[in-house]
Amino acid sequence: MAGTLIRVEQLAKEYRMGSNVVPALQGVSLEIQAGEFVAVMGPSGSGKSTFMNLLGCLDHPSGGSYWLDGEEVSQLSGDELAQVRNRKLGFVFQHFNLLARTSALDNVGLPLLYSHMPLHERRQQAERRLQQVGLAERMDHHPAQLSGGQQQRVAIARALVNNPQLVLADEPTGALDSRTSIEIMALLQQLNREGITIVVVTHEHDVASFAGRIINFRDGRVIQDHANQAADAAAMLA
C-alpha cells in the first residue's frame, strides 16, 4: 500500500461574490502517501474546508492540478467526478448528513446504490460495515433514534461501504463531546491501520494529536507541515 495517493500542485480556489473575489486557496502544493493519517488545522476561514472539498472532488479548482491515485482529476467532468467519488472516496461530515426516516442499514448502503449493486449484496455489505463500527444491533434504527456518536458511526460505515482508498472527514468530531470524539478517532485510527488513507480537518489539537502528520493552513496557504507522534486513541479509552 505504498505510493503517492494525492498530489496537488499550485491548487487554487477563488469565490466570486459579485465584483468581490475571495481567494480561499492560493496555490497549495503537497503530496499525501497512501496509508497516511493526516490532520488539517488552521484558523477559521483559512481554507481547510475548501481544500477538503477539492480533495473530495466535490468542487472544481480555479487553478492548479490535482492527481488522485495517478489520475488527473482536475480535468474530469461532473459525471466522471461522481464516479471517482463513488469508487475511491468516503466522506464523513460534521453534521453526519444521514437521510432522515431511513434506516441505518439503508443509509450505509446508499453509495452502493449508485454503483449498481443488487439489493441483497448491498444489504450484506452495509451490514458488515455496521458490524465493524459496532452498530450491528441498530441496523433498523432511523437517525433520529440514534445518539450523535452513533450517527457519526453510521456515517463512517457509509464512508467505508464502497471500500474507498481515501476517507475525508471535515470536523467529524465537531458536534460530539470529548469522549465520543476519542471513540470516533479510535475508529478512524483502526481503519487507517487497515490501510485506508485518512484526512481529517479539525480545530482541536487533541483531535489532531491522533494523526501521523499535521498540516497547518493560514490565509489559503500551507504554513506548516510536520510529522507527529500519533497518540493511540484506543489506549486512551481503555
Added chain:
Amino acid sequence: MNFAATLRIALLALRVNKMRSALTMLGIIIGVAAVIVMIAVGGGAQARVEDQIRSLGSNIIMVLSGSMTSGGARGGAGSQPTISEDDAYAIGREIEEIQAAAPTLRGNGQVVFGNTNWSTVFYGITPDYLEVREWAVIEGRGFEPAEMNGAGKVALIGQTVARNLFGDASPIDQVIRVRKVPLTVIGVLDRKGQSMTGQDQDDILLMPISTARKRVLGAAMAKSRSVSSIMVKVRQGQDMSAADQRMRELLRQRHRLQPGQDDDFFVRNLSEILQAQEASSKVMALLLAAVASVSLLVGGIGIMNIMLVSVTERTREIGLRMAVGARGRDILTQFLVEAVTLSLIGGAIGILLGVGGAMAVAELAGWRTELSGASIVLAAGFAGAVGIFFGYYPARKASRLLPIEALRYE
C-alpha cells in the same frame, strides 16, 4: 442505478410526506375522474343520437300536409289534407335522386286481443315504408301485393305492441281488432327503440294503406286520396338538398301553386336535423372533455409546485447523494420517477373514481353514459404525461445542483 431501486426511493419519499402526497394526487385524481366521467357523458349523448339516426334510417326527408290559406287565416301543419298518395308515387317515379317515397296514413286507437287491449298508433303504409325506414320483419312475413291492393285484413306489429298484447306467446296468425276491424297479425317488426322526440317507436301497428283508408279510418277517408305524410328516402350518395329542392318544385307544380304563393306542404329533412344534433353533441362531448382536462392541467401544476418545494427541501439530501456517487441523471431520474409515480397512482385512483362516477351518473341522473376503454387509456396516458411534463423542470433543477453547493445549503 436500477429501476426497482429508483422506484423504491420514490415510494419511500412519497410515504415520508403522506398527507402532502395525497393532497398533490388529489388534483390528478379529480382531473382524471372528471375526464372519464365527462367523456362518458358526452359519449352517451352522442351514442343516443347515433342510435336515433340508425333507427330513423339514413337520408330521410319527410313531407307533411301544409296549411291552406283561407281568407287570410292560415292553419298549422297538417290542418288540411293537401298531399296525396299520388304525390308520393309521382315523387318516387319522377325524381332521379329519390330511392323510395312512402305515403302513410296515421291514426290511433285501441287494439284488442281476447280480453287484453292496448292503445297505440297505427299507420297505413305501402311496402316502400319498410324500405325507407330500413325496418325488418323479424318474425312472420311482410305484406303481399294482393293484400296491398285489396285492403287485406292483415297487420304488422311493433315489439311493444306484441309484448303488451301477447306476452311471450307468438302473435303470428292471431286475430286482433283495431277500431273493431279484425286484422290478422302476419309479422313482428324489429326493435327500434326511442325516437328523436323520446317516443317509443316500437309502439306501432302497420297495415296496408288501402286497409287503413277503406276499413279502419272511416267513411270520410274512404273516398279521399290524401295522406298524413310522405316519407322519402334519398339515394345513397345523392345531395339531400338538391332532392329536397326538386321535390318542392314537383309538389308546387302538382298542386298548381302560383309563383309567390306559399307552399301548401312542409318538408322536414329529418336526417339533417339529426346530423346537426350529432354534430352539436360531438362538440358538446369535446367541450366537456376539454373543460375536464383543464382540471388535469391544474393537477399537473400542483405536482410541479410540490416537486419544486421537495427539491428545495431536500437540497442537502441531493448533495449527499451526489457526494456518494449519484450523477446528475440519477438525481433527474429519481425526481422524475417520483413525479410520475405520484401522477400514475393519482391516475389509477382517478380511473376507479371516474368509472364509478360514470356509473353513478347513469344510475342516479338516468343519463346514458358510454365508458370507453380508449378514454381510460387516454386519461391514464395523460396523467403519466402530466407527471413527466410537470416533473421534468423540478427534476432538472435538482440534477443541475453542484454537489458542494447542495451540501452546504441551509
